Structure formats: structure tokens, C-alpha cells
Amino acid sequence: MSYSKLIGLLGVLAVSVIIQPTYGALGTVQSETTAARDSAVLVGENGNSYTVLAATTAEQFFASAFDKFQKGDRQGAISDYNEAIRLKPDFAEAYLGRGSAKLALGDKQGAINDYNEAIRLKPDFTDAFFHRGAVKLALGDKQGAINDYNEAIRLNPDYAGAYFSRGLAKYQLGDKQGAINDYNEAIRLNPDFTFAYFSRGVAKLDLGDKQGAENDFAFGYFRSGNAKLALGDKQGAINDYTEAIRLKPDYGEAYLNRGNTKLELGDKQG
Numbered sequence: 140m141s142y143s144k145l146i147g148l149l150g151v152l153a154v155s156v157i158i159q160p161t162y163g164a165l166g167t168v169q170s171e172t173t174a175a176r177d178s179a180v181l182v183g184e185n186g187n188s189y190t191v192l193a194a195t196t197a198e199q200f201f202a203s204a205f206d207k208f209q210k211g212d213r214q215g216a217i218s219d220y221n222e223a224i225r226l227k228p229d230f231a232e233a234y235l236g237r238g239s240a241k242l243a244l245g246d247k248q249g250a251i252n253d254y255n256e257a258i259r260l261k262p263d264f265t266d267a268f269f270h271r272g273a274v275k276l277a278l279g280d281k282q283g284a285i286n287d288y289n290e291a292i293r294l295n296p297d298y299a300g301a302y303f304s305r306g307l308a309k310y311q312l313g314d315k316q317g318a319i320n321d322y323n324e325a326i327r328l329n330p331d332f333t334f335a336y337f338s339r340g341v342a343k344l345d346l347g348d349k350q351g352a353e354n355d356f357a358f359g360y361f362r363s364g365n366a367k368l369a370l371g372d373k374q375g376a377i378n379d380y381t382e383a384i385r386l387k388p389d390y391g392e393a394y395l396n397r398g399n400t401k402l403e404l405g406d407k408q409g
Contacts, residue, residue: 197227201236208240216240231261238270247274265294269301276308284308299328303335306342315342333362357387364396373400 204219220237223230238253254271257264272287288305291298306321322339325332340355364379380397384390401407 197223197230197233200226201230201233204233204236204240208236208243213240213243217244229260231257231264231267234260235264235267235270238267242270242274247278250274251278263294265291265298268294269298269304272301272308273304276304276311281308281312285312297328299325299332299335302328303332303338306335306338310338310342315345318342319346331362331365333359333366336362353386357383357390357393360386361390361393361396364393364400368396368400373404376400377404 200219200223204216204223207213207219208216217237217240220233220240223233224237227233234253234257238250238257241247241253242250251271251274254267254274257267258271261267268287268291272284272291275281275287276284285305285308288301288308291301292305295301302321303325306318306325309315309321310318319339319342322335322342325335326339329335336355336359340352340359343349343355344352360379360383364376364383367373367379368376377397377400380393380400383393384397387393
């Protein structure tokens with residue numbers, strides 16, 4: 140891959156962070172409400188029980204919305220989040236979820252409005268700051284995004300995604316060294332953060348560190364290969380290991396993983 144194409148990855152990575160919201164906090168709430176959703180039954184006078192299929196509580200609507208979002212039904216998710224909020228107006232997690240569903244439908248300002256409300260209701264809501272920062276970055280408010288990422292990091296100093304995203308914002312502001320510093324921290328916290336290696340390589344290349352850039356691109360392809368291998372895409376993994384070796388010919392781990400993967404495909408000679 141040419142350097143120009145690799146540099147172009149930066150914009151793609153920024154978009155991927157924005158349109159794929161994390162659901163750490165929401166997943167916790169969902170797991171806590173599953174029992175309530177599943178135990179929604181009525182007991183008749185004769186002792187027979189009847190399952191209530193429709194959601195009736197804010198938590199049940201929230202769980203239903205979460206499921207719909209995961210299945211790609213963004214509008215259905217918004218409808219259920221609306222109902223959850225109607226029943227429980229201070230449900231910060233529901234505002235976060237609805238904001239993410241709006242964002243997935245392209246309504247960035249609507250998403251920000253919901254993230255604002257989530258933060259008003261829960262001032263220490265780390266994920267809400269992170270998500271709002273991502274949308275601000277998409278809207279071109281780079282400094283506003285950095286401010287939100289700063290707050291997310293203050294609340295959770297181990298938030299690798301926030302360091303990575305802040306690095307993207309700094310890069311777009313022209314602070315290449317500041318971006319590298321944030322990518323370094325993201326990689327320290329998550330050594331398998333593929334996007335962080337690629338992005339750090341782009342920043343190094345801009346600063347004239349060609350060798351450092353090639354090493355980072357190699358590390359990125361190596362981890363991309365590992366991820367593809369975990370998903371069962373063995374040929375794709377081999378292709379990525381090959382690119383890692385091209386960029387860093389002394390990359391022993393890449394040779395080892397490529398060889399083992401070829402062996403799994405029956406290519407004993409390779």
C-alpha cells in the first residue's frame with residue numbers, strides 16, 4: 140500500500156470511531172435488566188402464568204432498544220428509548236443510547252442534544268463525554284472534541300479509545316507530536332490497538348520519521364492479521380502478515396504467524 144493511501148486511512152479511522160459507538164455502560168444496564176424483562180409474567184386466578192411480551196418498564200424498553208440497535212433497527216431503537224425516557228425522565232443511559240441511534244441515522248445535532256442531557260443528568264458519565272467528543276470532531280469542532288476527550292480521560296485515565304480519539308483531533312489541528320503522544324498512550328493501554336499503530340505511523344511520516352512510520356505500519360498490519368485470524372479469515376491474515384514483513388523484513392513474529400497460518404491451510408512448503 141502506498142503512503143498516500145495509508146495517510147488516507149486517518150480519515151477512515153476517524154469516521155469508524157464516530158459511527159461505531161461503544162456500549163460499555165449500556166451493556167451493563169442491559170445485562171442488569173434482562174432478568175426483569177424475562178420475568179415479566181402475569182399469574183391468572185387459576186394459577187397459570189402468562190408471559191407478557193410487551194415491555195412495560197423503562198428498563199425493559201431500554202433493553203429492547205439496545206437489542207434493536209444491535210440488530211440494525213435504529214428507528215425502532217429510538218422509539219423504545221423514547222418510551223424508556225418517558226417512563227424514567229432521568230435515565231441518562233437511555234439518552235446516551237438514543238443519541239447513538241440518532242448518530243447512526245445521520246442526525247449529529249440530535250445526538251449531541253441527547254449526549255448533553257445524559258451529561259446533565261450524570262456529570263461523571265465518561266462514555267457520554269467520549270461520544271459527544273466524537274460527534275464534535277465529525278462536525279469540525281476539533282477543540283470542543285479535545286475538551287470532551289480530556290474530561291473522559293480525567294474520569295477514566297485508562298480509556299484507550301479516548302486517548303486515540305484525542306490524538307486524531309490533535310492531528311487534525313496540526314499538533315502531530317501531541318497526536319503521537321496520545322497514540323503512544325493508547326497503545327500502552329491496549330497493545331493490540333491496530334488503528335493506533337496506523338495513525339501513529341501517519342503522524343511520524345508527516346514529521347519525517349520514515350523508519351518509525353514503516354515500523355508502525357508493520358505493527359498495524361501484524362495486529363490486523365491477528366484479528367483476521369481470530370475471525371477465521373486465514374488468507375486475509377496471511378496477506379496482512381506479508382505486508383508487515385514487507386515493511387519490516389526482520390519481523391520474526393510476522394514470519395512465525397504467517398508460517399503457522401499457511402500450515403493450517405495445508406501449505407506445508409510455504
